[in-house]
Amino acid sequence: MNLRRLKYFVKIVDIGSLTQAAEVLHIAQPALSQQIATLEGELSQQLLIRTRRGVTPTDAGKILYTHARTILRQCEQAQLAVEHIGQTMSGQVSIGLAPGSAASSIIMPLLQTVRAELPDVPIYLHENSGSVLNDKLLSGQLDMAVLYDRTPTAGIVSQPLLKEELFLVGSRDCPGQTVDLAAVAEMNLCLPRDYSAVRKRMDEAFSLRRLTAKIIGEIESISTLTAAVACGMGVTVLPESAARSLAGAANGWMARIINPSLNLSLSINLSACLPLNPQTRAVKDILISLVTQPVVKNPELMLVG
Template identity: 45%
Template sequence: MNLRRLKYFVKIVDLESLTLASDVLHVAQPALSQQLATLEGECKQKLLVRTQKGVEPTEAGRVLYRHAQAILRHVEQARADVQNAGRSLVGQVSVGLAPGTAASTLALRLLQVVQGRHPQIVLHINENLGTTLFDAVRKGTMDMAVLYGGEGPAQGLSFDLLTKEALCVVAPAGSLRKDEISLQDLGDVDLLLPCSGNQLRRYVDRAFATVRMAPRVVAEMESSSTLSAAIGSRVGATILPASVARAVAATANAELHQLISPVIEVPLVLCASDHLPMSEPAQVVRGILLELVGEDMSSPA
């Protein structure tokens, strides 16, 4: 097998369509189909199957896809490392920061430190849902992401625990009378929470389920700025990790309350591919990100 066929195969899998891949690669579809047939012959396995939506990889195809991603990334990295040998670090690095995480408050500092130390590294910061970031890192379209979760194994991904944070309640000033509250105290409180697919929301829903309650959700939102404005306007309260809760409370007419019954801790993890190589610029950015998260976690409340 050669690199060109692997490149074609990866693009077909990514786009889930021979037709779309043909257009993007500027290769006639019959020629693309022939290259795929040759690759299947070399592997002695059927790699793709047609579905109503397009094409999808077989089990053998998924195995080859992971290897092909790693091979193509190795080649790209080798080319870049040779070209930049002896020079300052150059390249693009993509970092995902899930909204509502401690790391999302570090986006500006991360950009400033990277620019100050390595001005030729172009940093791409993507603030998106955790599930979206998982998929991007798994496919190799993003170098790394910081998000909540990662408790169990996930195919194609590795997780480094950064810290664990306790969840707190942020409520409009004067709406809750106690500094320390339980989930039972929130039974009649209007809540503003992330959508149901969000990792943080899953922890909240699980905690309510343990006390046989359901959160009284009046709106779902991911944006910290919108959340701050809604709490400041007394639309409702929210439940957030301590670091983000402090930031939201500081920008709204809101008060912070410790959640003590039960105490809910969520792991904050750095997610990366477990099989795709990380470029030297990406490794440097990863180190800076870990440094900043460590500083933030060790700073006083």
């Protein structure tokens, strides 16, 4: 295998068409087909299935596609690192954050650390839902995103950071330090829309236990959710870090959900297509170190290996 053939292969899979890939790569289609045939010969595996609608990867092709993206990305990173050796890092780094995630609590430490260590690197922060953040990563509008993401997304590389348990948060009639999922289903719930990771996890848990939740409101805004909980209109479910913050703001309580215990994985997502520049890579390292620090202080946060 060589890098050029891997690049050709990845481009064909991304586009789904030999003809269009040949145009993008500025190579004749017969020559491109020959390159893929050579690659298939080297691996002794058929990599692509050709149909009237285009091409799709075989099972072997899907495995190679994943590895090829990683290899090409690492080569691009190595080239950038060599090119920028001895240079002062500069340029904006854009970061997406899921509302209420553990990363939200380290925004100020992140800005302060980057300011101290990378004074010529301004940070742009964008808070939105996971699906929107992934779309912005794919379009190149964001360099990285920290979110709860349970569904693999094409073109996205996801690095697990830690797991957070889910907690019930309210301001009246505290059930104690823990609360059964069955009891949660009977309460007036204020939850985000069904595309959020928290809502998907709760819907899944209720369905598996054959419970029908009493959802009285779907609220996206953290400030509005805090107000709803503070006035006693209902309770909500959040990851530990966000639950702790909202409980403090609403002068309320938080109880860990059990039977079963529920958790979400917090990940840092990157585009599989776009290489990391040196300043983004440096900020990513700082972000990872800050996000994983609470693990030592809070037993509810479990580091993912």
